[in-house]
Amino acid sequence: MSRFGTPDRFKASDNSVWVEYRQLSIDYKPVNLGQGYPDFCAPKNVTKALANAALSPNPLLNQYTRAFKKTSDTITSADWLFDKKDMEKLFNEKTKGIIINTPHNPIGKVFTLEELQFIANLAKRWNTLVVSDEVYEWIVYEPKRHIRIATLPDMFERTITIGSAGKTFSVTGWKIGWAYGPENLLKNLKIVHQNSIYTCVTPIQEAVAVGFEEELARFGQPDSYFVCLKNELLTKRDFMAKFLTDVGMSPTIPEGGYFMVANWIALENKVRLEEEQDANKDYRFTKWMIKNVGVLGMPSSTFYCDGHKHLGEDNVRYCFIKDDENLKRAAEILLKWKSQK
Ligand SMILES: Cc1ncc(COP(=O)(O)O)c(C=O)c1O
DSSP: OOTTSOOHHHHTTSSOHHHHHHHHHHHHOOEEOSSOOOSSOOOHHHHHHHHHHHHOSOGGGGSOOOTTOOOSSSEEGGGOOOOHHHHHHHOSTTOOEEEEESSOTTTOOOOOHHHHHHHHHHHHHTTOEEEEEOTTTTOBOTTOOOOOGGGSTTTGGGEEEEEEHHHHTTOTTSOOEEEEOOHHHHHHHHHHHHTTTOSOOHHHHHHHHHHHHHHHHTTTSTTOHHHHHHHHHHHHHHHHHHHHHHHTOEEEEOSBSSEEEEEOGGGGGGSOGGGOOOSSHHHHHHHHHHHHTOEEOEEGGGGSOGGGGGGGTTEEEEEOOSOHHHHHHHHHHHHHHHHOO
C-alpha cells in the first residue's frame, strides 16, 4: 500500500450502494422509493425550535457547551424469524457483544418479548454487551408494541440503547442521535465519541430537546407527532402493500418502521436482467427498473454480508415515508408497466 493509500480496513466500504443509487436517481429521475428519507416537511415545532436556538440571545446555544454531562397469504415481518439454534451457536466465551435492531430496517420486524428474552438470556449467560438500535421506536403499528431489551430483568447494566432524531422527527439530514445505558458502559462510548467527532451540532441538539419536551406534554394524545406520524404511515404502508401486490410482487408487511421488503421474483420474466452487469440479481433488477420503468428501490442483498448475499437477492426494499403524490405516481407507473405485454 502506498503511504497515503486507503487502508485495507476501509476498502470494503469504498463502494457505497447509497452513493451509487443516489447517482442513478439523478441520472434517470425515477420515483425514488429507495432511500429512507421523508420527502415532506418536518414538524413545524421542531424546525421552529431549531431556528429559535440558532437565533437565541443565549450565545451558548450555538456553542459546544454540553457534550456529555405466519402464515396466511400475507407475509408480515413477524414471519421473519431468527434461528435460535444458530444464534446460540454463535455465543461463546470470546463473544463481546451483540447488536440488535428493533423495529428492524429493512424487514420492519418488531422483536417479540419472547425473542428478546431469548437474546437477553444468551447475553447474560455469556456475559456479553447488547447494543440495541431502536431508532424506529415510535413507528410501530398496532397491535405490536415496541419493547426495549434494556427493560428486561438484569439487562439495563449490559445494554446501550440507541435512538435517532432523524427517525423520531423525520429530519434524516440532522444526523443527531443519542445513546443511553449504565454509566460504566457510556463512559467507553463517550471516550470514543469525544475523540472522533468531539461533540454534536448544538442548535440541532437544542431543537431536538425542545421537540421532546413538547412531545412529552402531549404524549399519547391525538395531536402527538408520534401518534400522527404512525397513523399517516400506516395508510401509506397499506397503500404500498396493495400496489406492490397488484403489480405481482410479494411484500412483507412491516410491523414497524417505514420500509417494505418485497419479493420481486414473479416479475423475472418481465425484466431483462442480462442488460445489467452486477453480480447480484437484485442489483440487476433494481437498476433495470430505474432505467426502464422509472421507480427506484434498493437491492436487498446490500444488507447481507458477503457470504449471505444470495439470501437477499429475491427482494427489493422500498420506502413509504413519501408524499402521497409520489406513492401514487409510483403505483401508476408500476401498474401501467405491468399491463404492458
Ligand atoms: C436501523 C438504523 N439505525 C441507525 C440509522 C442511522 O440513523 P441516523 O442517520 O439518524 O443517525 C439508520 C438510518 O437509516 C437505521 O436504519
